Structure formats: structure tokens, C-alpha cells
Amino acid sequence: xxxxxxxxxxxxxxxxxxxxxxxxxxxxxxxxxxxxxxxxxxxxxxxxxxxxxxxxxxxxxxxxxxxxxxxxxxxxxxxxxxxxxxxxxxxxxxxxxxxxxxxxxxxxxxx
Amino acid sequence: xxxxxxxxxxxxxxxxxxxxxxxxxxxxxxxxxxxxxxxxxxxxxxxxxxxxxxxxxxxxxxxxxxxxxxxxxxxxxxxxxxxxxxxxxxxxxxxxxxxxxxxxxxxxxxxxxxxx
Numbered sequence: 001x002x003x004x005x006x007x008x009x010x011x012x013x014x015x016x017x018x019x020x021x022x023x024x025x026x027x028x029x030x031x032x033x034x035x036x037x038x039x040x041x042x043x044x045x046x047x048x049x050x051x052x053x054x055x056x057x058x059x060x061x062x063x064x065x066x067x068x069x070x071x072x073x074x075x076x077x078x079x080x081x082x083x084x085x086x087x088x089x090x091x092x093x094x095x096x097x098x099x100x101x102x103x104x105x106x107x108x109x110x111x
Numbered sequence: 112x113x114x115x116x117x118x119x120x121x122x123x124x125x126x127x128x129x130x131x132x133x134x135x136x137x138x139x140x141x142x143x144x145x146x147x148x149x150x151x152x153x154x155x156x157x158x159x160x161x162x163x164x165x166x167x168x169x170x171x172x173x174x175x176x177x178x179x180x181x182x183x184x185x186x187x188x189x190x191x192x193x194x195x196x197x198x199x200x201x202x203x204x205x206x207x208x209x210x211x212x213x214x215x216x217x218x219x220x221x222x223x224x225x226x227x
Contacts (some may be wrong), residue, residue, distance in 0.1 A: 042204075042220050043216075096167070101192070
């Protein structure tokens with residue numbers, strides 16, 4: 001079964017708006033990562049947040065982590081058409097080296 | 112520019128045939144992952160290696176799938192015999208894991224497998 005679950009499964013917004021995606025996970029983690037996948041391509045790493053961090057920024061991306069609720073959110077500000085992709089959270093489970101992915105959120109930015 | 116290379120990019124094969132997918136991880140990375148992606152199941156971790164040793168292949172059907180790393184520059188995923196339900200995109204990813212930390216995983220472009 002998947003460790004992480006993204007919400008919503010699909011999101012469609014207008015260019016320039018902000019997009020927020022959420023991820024919930026089940027077990028204790030060392031870190032949580034967000035990836036982007038364009039159609040027909042491999043996944044590309046966006047940002048990593050450690051379990052002792054609460055918020056992290058990278059350009060137009062803002063990630064938060066709430067370990068008490070076992071959840072994370074990814075905010076993309078001032079969205080662009082090029083942000084259209086699927087976004088996945090991935091967790092590294094404590095005590096294991098494997099990276100487990102959620103089902104992803106499919107984001108569509110309408111021009 | 113360093114990247115994970117997977118071959119072939121596309122493979123169509125008949126049920127019962129053997130399929131071998133290859134991956135060249137990024138030089139210097141010590142961890143290799145194999146994932147399978149389908150619409151229904153999403154991204155499933157099949158197996159992963161650290162310093163060429165298999166650490167976990169519990170996600171892989173043992174009766175028909177096998178994963179190996181003959182050397183640091185090559186990882187292989189083999190299906191024998193293949194079945195239509197194996198149709199999926201198979202991704203290889205590599206990363207550098209130091210101590211208990213895991214850094215980002217770098218993904219290849221995937222092998223799209225169709226078993227007819």
C-alpha cells in the first residue's frame with residue numbers, strides 16, 4: 001500500500017493563481033520530498049524537507065511539514081502553464097532507505 | 112551532464128517472452144531504485160540496491176522478476192516470462208545516500224513496456 005496520499009487527485013486553476021497540494025503519510029519519516037512528472041517523462045526532484053523542519057522555500061515553491069499530523073503541503077505561487085504536470089510526495093521511512101511515493105496530484109494550469 | 116540512462120525506451124513483446132531492461136545510474140551514486148508506474152497502482156517500488164547489494168526487493172513478484180547490478184554502471188530488471196499485466200512504465204532512479212540521510216533520487220526517462 002502507498003505510504004503517502006496526495007490530495008486533491010486533480011487540480012485545475014488559471015495561470016497566475018496559486019496551487020496547493022497536500023500529502024498525508026502513515027509512518028515516521030526522516031524526510032519528505034516533492035517531485036514533478038511531466039507527461040511521458042521521468043520524475044524530477046523539487047524539494048526536500050527534513051523531519052525537524054517545518055517550512056522550506058525554493059523559488060516559487062513553498063513546502064510545509066507537520067509531523068504531528070503526518071502531512072505536508074506544496075504551494076506553487078504565481079502558477080505558469082509550464083507548471084502543468086503531476087506532483088508526487090515521497091517519504092523516506094525511518095529505519096529504511098527506500099523512497100515511497102504517493103499517487104500524485106495532476107495539476108493543470110489554464111492560460 | 113549527469114543523468115540516469117535507461118534502455119530501451121519502448122518495448123513491445125509477446126506474452127511469455129523474456130524482457131530485460133537496463134539502467135546506467137549516475138556515476139558516484141550508491142543507491143539504485145526500480146519503480147513501476149501504472150494508472151491503477153501509481154508508482155510502486157520494486158527493488159533497490161545499495162553499493163550494488165540488494166536491500167529490499169519485497170515489492171517484486173519473485174517468480175518472474177529479477178533485479179541485479181552486475182557492476183556499478185549497470186542495473187538490470189528482467190521479467191521471465193512476461194505477462195500482459197506487466198505492461199507499465201518502469202523507472203530506474205539513482206541517488207547518493209550518506210549515513211541515514213537520503214538525498215534526491217534522479218530518475219531515468221523510463222522504459223514503456225507493452226506485453227501483448
